[in-house]
Every structure is written in structure tokens, then in C-alpha cells.
Amino acid sequence: MQHKTIRTWQDWIAWILVAAGLVLLFVPPQPKLAAAVPLQTLLLAPMRVVRALRSDFRRLDDANRRLSAQAADLAVENARLRSLARTTADPPDAGVELVRAPIIARDLTTLERHLVISRGRRHGLTNGAPVISPEGVVGKATHGSAEKAKRPVAAILRYLTLLNDQILEAFPPGTVPPVEEVTLRTAEDMEPYLREPLSEGWKPVYGLPRIGQDTTL
Numbered sequence: 001m002q003h004k005t006i007r008t009w010q011d012w013i014a015w016i017l018v019a020a021g022l023v024l025l026f027v028p029p030q031p032k033l034a035a036a037v038p039l040q041t042l043l044l045a046p047m048r049v050v051r052a053l054r055s056d057f058r059r060l061d062d063a064n065r066r067l068s069a070q071a072a073d074l075a076v077e078n079a080r081l082r083s084l085a086r087t088t089a090d091p092p093d094a095g096v097e098l099v100r101a102p103i104i105a106r107d108l109t110t111l112e113r114h115l116v117i118s119r120g121r122r123h124g125l126t127n128g129a130p131v132i133s134p135e136g137v138v139g140k141a142t143h144g145s146a147e148k149a150k151r152p153v154a155a156i157l158r159y160l161t162l163l164n165d166q167i168l169e170a171f172p173p174g175t176v177p178p179v180e181e182v183t184l185r186t187a188e189d190m191e192p193y194l195r196e197p198l199s200e201g202w203k204p205v206y207g208l209p210r211i212g213q214d215t216t217l
Contacts, residue, residue, distance in 0.1 A: 083134075099123050101131075113139075184211060 099119055107114035119125055129141040171177055176194065179187040185208075195202040 097124060099125060101125075115139075117141075 101117035101119040101123075103115050104118045105116035107116065125141050127141065127143050130137050131139045131141060179185065179190045179194075183190065192201055192203040193205050193208060197204075
């Protein structure tokens with residue numbers, strides 16, 4: 001029974017390389033050196049091509065990521081502009097006078113969602129007037145004026161005045177609280193910094209060494 005040998009292209013390349021090696025054994029050294037440079041260039045050409053393709057692929061991948069991020073940003077901006085175009089477009093003729101009221105602030109101190117608009121009675125708004133948006137009715141207008149801020153502002157100022165009076169009562173002008181009560185440093189360390197400015201031995205507070213994280217103190 002005859003056995004038929006099947007040769008692949010890898011086998012032919014191997015035989016060619018073996019034959020080329022045998023031939024090179026009988027070639028003088030000078031021709032070998034002359035042929036080595038172009039042969040090396042020829043053998044390294046595929047590797048150089050692969051390296052160039054990898055560099056181009058990496059560059060194109062970075063450009064693709066950057067363009068994808070820009071496309072996402074543009075999509076968000078496009079949606080914002082479309083929403084703005086809907087709100088700034090001419091309102092439909094509903095048989096009543098509509099007043100465009102830009103939102104200038106949001107009140108976060110209440111459980112309800114209160115928005116402050118830059119329109120009021122001088123623009124024809126009344127208490128209880130419906131507030132609409134492109135999505136429909138979203139609320140109603142309520143009275144707002146500077147008079148409502150008088151009581152909270154007065155309370156804040158009263159508290160600041162009381163705090164100032166208590167500080168002056170405890171530490172009259174020319175006196176300071178004990179060093180240990182206002183800083184983690186000792187009175188001895190703070191003594192040069194509490195002297196009269198520009199007097200002998202005085203040091204500015206900017207020269208105080210740091211205390212805390214990333215320090216050796």
C-alpha cells in the first residue's frame with residue numbers, strides 16, 4: 001500500500017530556508033555581508049508594517065473616543081437648544097394674554113418646588129395665575145415681594161449683633177482669649193505672633209509652621 005505525502009506551504013518554506021542556509025555555507029564572507037543588509041531589511045519589513053499599523057490603529061482609536069465624547073456633548077447641547085427653542089418660541093394664540101417669565105432663582109427651603117420669576121404685578125400677573133410650560137400647566141403664581149424678606153433679614157442681623165455684643169463682653173478691646181482655647185499651639189509658641197506688629201521680636205502669623213496631615217509637627 002503506497003503512502004502519499006501531503007506537503008503544505010509551511011513545509012515548502014522550511015525546505016527553502018534549509019536550502020538557503022546550506023547555500024550560504026559555501027558563499028565567501030564578503031558577499032554574505034553585502035547581502036545581509038538587504039536581506040535583513042526584507043525580513044524586518046513585515047514587522048515594521050505591523051508596528052506602523054498598530055500605531056495608526058491606536059491613533060485612530062484615540063480619535064474615535066475623542067469624537068464619540070464630542071458627539072455625546074453635542075447631543076446634550078442639541079437637546080438643550082431644542083428645549084430652549086420650544087420655550088422661547090412664540091406662544092400659541094389661546095385667547096388670553098400670555099407673559100413670558102424667566103426663572104431667576106429656586107427656593108430650596110420648602111418641601112414644595114418654588115421658583116422665583118422675574119415678572120410680577122407690573123407685568124399683569126395676578127395671584128393664582130396658572131404657570132404653563134411646553135409640557136402643560138406646572139403650577140400657579142403666588143405673591144412675592146421684598147416685604148417678605150424683612151423679618152428673616154432682621155433676625156439674622158439681630159443674631160449677628162448679639163454675637164458681637166457677647167464677644168465684646170467676654171473680651172473687651174485690647175484683650176484676647178487664652179491661647180489654649182483657640183488653637184492647638186501653646187502660649188509659648190504663639191507669644192512672638194501675638195506681639196504688637198513691627199515691634200521687637202514680632203513675627204507675622206504667616207510664619208507659623210503647619211500642623212496636621214503631611215507635616216512632621
